Amino acid sequence: MVRRVLTLVVALVLLVGLAVGSLYLPMPYIVATPGVTVNTVGEFENGPVIRIEGARTYEHDGALSMVTIQYAGGPQRRLNTLEVLTGWLSPNNAVMPEELLFPADRSPEEVSERQTVQMNDSQTNATAAALNQLGIGYEAVPIVADTVEDMPAEGLVEPGDVIVEIDGEPVPTDTGEGDGDQAVGSAAVVDAVSAREPGDVVEMTVDRDGETVEVEITTAEGEDGTAAVGILIADETDFPIDVEISVGDIGGPSAGMMFALGIMDRLSEDGLTGGTRVAGSGTISADGQVGGISGIPQKMVSARRDGAEYFLVAADSCSQVADSAAYGELEVVRVETLDDAVDALETIRTGEGDLPRCES
Structure with a gap:
């Protein structure tokens, strides 16, 4: 009888210990x-x-x-179960999976660098x-940042190319020109390409390290159904x-x-x-x-x-x-x-x- 009581007491202590210990287990939240x-x-x-x-x-x-x-929380300092529960009970806080802020394919340093760039x-x-x-004008020059893999522009334009003309027409870059409704820079390039039908050819003139390069790109159908060539463009701005x-x-x-x-x-x-x-x-x-x-x-x-x-x-x-x-x-x-x-x-x-x- 005494042995049975001792066994129950020991089991209860172990269960309590496991329950308490589980509160301090690291959680991916x-x-x-x-x-x-x-x-x-x-x-x-x-x-x-x-x-x-x-x-x-x-x-x-x-x-x-x-x-x-x-x-x-995060990969470098994971929260325990008690901290996660406390956060969940607070009306001011929100608990979310760690991967939403720290994707598995990025290090915490890469996440921080990305936030700085953003x-x-x-x-x-x-x-x-x-x-x-x-209504204050400035200059926005469209520059190729990268190309999309398996899209028409891949291999034809390079990062750093300045897009100067589309089908022989200069790309407007001065926001102070016109009535203010005219697209300039990268927006003008996107508008010119998307105005075509998928399969149409777009002629681009780019400045590549001071050299003028002419390229012809056959458009494909983009995700929204409009014509696209697969160029990622960033504006180099010059503000007054x-x-x-x-x-x-x-x-x-x-x-x-x-x-x-x-x-x-x-x-x-x-x-x-x-x-x-x-x-x-x-x-x-x-x-x-x-x-x-x-x-x-x-x-x-x-x-x-x-x-x-x-x-x-x-x-x-x-x-x-x-x-x-x-x-x-x-x-x-x-x-x-x-x-x-x-x-x-x-x-x-x-x-x-x-x-x-x-x-x-």
């Missing part, structure tokens, strides 16, 4: 939490976030804040979009002003829209916000398209904590809004373009008109 908020028209780490040279700038009250997410690209796009919105954006080691593309608005605010005699604190998140393209991003629920919490009254969100991210612990405590405004964001800020500033909501 990360926890996203609300991060820092940075006012793009304010200061960060003892200096202005946006510094502009070559044009008169202005300072205004209010805020146009970018918001961030902090991540706990941040730099977002700043360039933000400058281009802001200048476009303000120097814009420097400093946000420390923050990476990723999601602050693009707020950078563009911050640049516009700095260059505008009349401020965009009228003294209101506005936050937001969304990528930006050079032509002013605002793209969706993840982490909106956590970013809304960050915005609320920072005192924001309004939150600008890309239309593609609207489905995330209702999942935030800050839902109902912020005026959430849906935008698809930089022009939409500017119009929304005018409505906020003047109090006239209606704001587009994610629910509408």
